């Protein structure tokens with residue numbers, strides 16, 4: 001058990017709240033909210049608690065379906081063992097896998113007298129010295145087809161202006177502010193006050209590009225990755241991603257020192273949170289809700305360079 005202020009916190013040995021979580025459900029001792037956890041000694045993975053069982057099961061199934069479908073098993077003669085009715089779908093899923101964290105399965109922890117379920121995922125902030133992390137929730141609509149009246153109402157009222165005008169909102173971020181040499185965290189309360197007019201400045205602050213002479217090399221690297229995700233969304237007709245986010249991460253220490261490091265080591269742009277992903281039944285449709293948001297996000301980033 002971890003001790004803090006003389007009180008026992010009900011987490012298993014060696015497991016602690018994930019230090020670089022910027023949004024979503026955050027661990028609250030003494031409640032059912034577990035949020036995202038990590039191993040004290042091994043920062044290569046994180047454990048995302050199921051939260052509502054239906055959400056955890058849906059997200060686990062989503063990751064598992066990609067594992068199964070995107071891989072082609074070959075036999076001794078290197079011939080595919082399974083015939084894919086839809087080769088295009090396999091390509092789409094394979095590409096999607098490159099935009100999301102690696103998935104290492106479903107695990108259970110016993111603590112506080114109960115058993116809890118988690119997804120074991122790649123920690124995208126691993127190896128980043130001064131992590132700047134922003135969660136950008138995509139979509140004008142952030143409730144799924146199973147939402148009841150109450151859920152629809154509560155989702156529609158949250159981040160109203162940004163979601164309506166831009167198709168994205170900011171439920172949280174942290175930035176290592178190069179000017180003041182300190183890490184600052186901003187919760188959903190900050191994001192809820194943003195409007196389409198104030199959003200560009202919030203993003204510039206997160207990117208440490210408020211001055212004209214700021215280094216913008218990371219902005220170009222982020223854009224490059226956003227273009228790939230955008231292209232994928234415009235193509236795919238298999239999923240509707242409700243309430244899903246794009247997680248942008250960069251290392252302010254690299255920016256600060258003008259160090260040369262391969263971009264895949266200090267800038268990451270990944271899609272996360274698939275608890276509300278649903279298949280598109282009618283194959284003539286695209287996920288227009290997600291496309292609207294990512295198009296606007298790309299446009300805003302383009303205006304910075």
Ligand SMILES: Nc1ncnc2c1ncn2[C@@H]1O[C@H](COP(=O)(O)OP(=O)(O)OP(=O)(O)O)[C@@H](O)[C@H]1O
Nearest residue numbers: 020021022023024025101121122123124125135273
């Ligand atoms: N693979 C990952 N690597 C690093 N950080 C992550 C990863 N997945 C999630 N996070 C962190 O945890 C936060 C919450 O993640 P996520 O949205 O998946 O959880 P959630 O509890 O379902 O949130 P919500 O309230 O939106 O349902 C993210 O904003 C990010 O800071």
Ligand SMILES: [Mg+2]
Nearest residue numbers: 024243245273
């Ligand atoms: Mg989320």
